[in-house]
Amino acid sequence: MALKRPTGEALAEAVLASTGYVFKDRRLLETALTHSSAVKAATNNERLEFLGDRVLGLVVADMLFQKFPDASEGEIAPRFNALVDSKTCSEIGLLMNLENLVRADAALKARSRGSGGSYLADAVEALIAAIYVDGGIEPARRFILRYWEPRARMVVVKPRNPKSELQEWIAKTGDARPEYVIEQREGPDHQPVFTVSVQVEGFEPTKGTGGSRRAAEEAAASAFLLREGVWANEGSAA
Incomplete structure (x- = not known):
């Protein structure tokens, strides 16, 4: 049987343990941890979620800029x-054990038990906003850094897509589109080597080789981005 959700002082103490912040306005805390699906709730955390998303973005952007x-x-x-x-x-909501603190529809919580879910993500953002409104940017920053800073170097960054990045860069400078042309195909059928050039109006073409047409196109696009200084010369990996 699920434990009864704490309220009032017990809720504030539970949140203090995971955030390090003492709320002056406990009604604000209650609102932050009340999902829109909660039965008979007079208010919910949607507005705080909206604000918290922006505060989170600012603090994380600043953290990465500095780090x-x-x-x-x-x-x-x-x-x-x-x-x-x-x-x-x-x-992060799971790490903070917010499942037991958020007021939400019982069926929604049951479906998401142990795996998080959007209602928990909403509560985390709303909690950030509540700390910001109640205490200002510095307490909100301390809370965010407590959980997000350790993840800054651990996060797996998706590899770059040179063809997509080339398309996006060209779109910023004009209406031209990159065209990929197979210049040469060598080797046996089971181990071919393609040479492809990428041609963009107003620029000299660049070439790339690879074991498939796609790989050669990506190599050509990478060479173009490196030559034009869009990518740093130390490599295309993030």
Whole structure:
């Protein structure tokens, strides 16, 4: 049988243990931990969730800016996206044992038991906002860094997609589109080597080789991005 959800002083003490913050306005805390699915709830955390998402984004962006001073925007952005997404917020909610503190529909909580879920991610963002409203940016920052900073270097960043990044970069500078042309195909059928050039109006073409047409196209796009300074010369990995 599930434990009864704490309220009032007991709730404030439970949240203090996981956040390090003492709420002055306990009604604000109750609202932050009340999901819109809660039966007969007079208010819910949707507005706080909206604000908390923005506070989280600001603090995490600043943290990454300070922690990785030599990283380009293209290297920081994927890490930022991974840190502020719903999955990460949900995982942190589980770490804080918020499942037992959030007021929400019993069936919704049962379906998500042990795996988080969006209602838990919403509660984490709402809690960030509640701390911000109740105590200001510094307590909110301390809480965020407590859980997000250890993940900053652990997060797995998706590898870059050179063709997509080339398309996006060109779209910022004009209406041209990259065209990939097979220049050469060598080797036996079971082990071919393709040479492909990428041609963009107004630029000299670049070439790339690979064991498949796609690999050669990606190599050509990577060479283009490196030559034009879109990617740093130390490599294309984030």
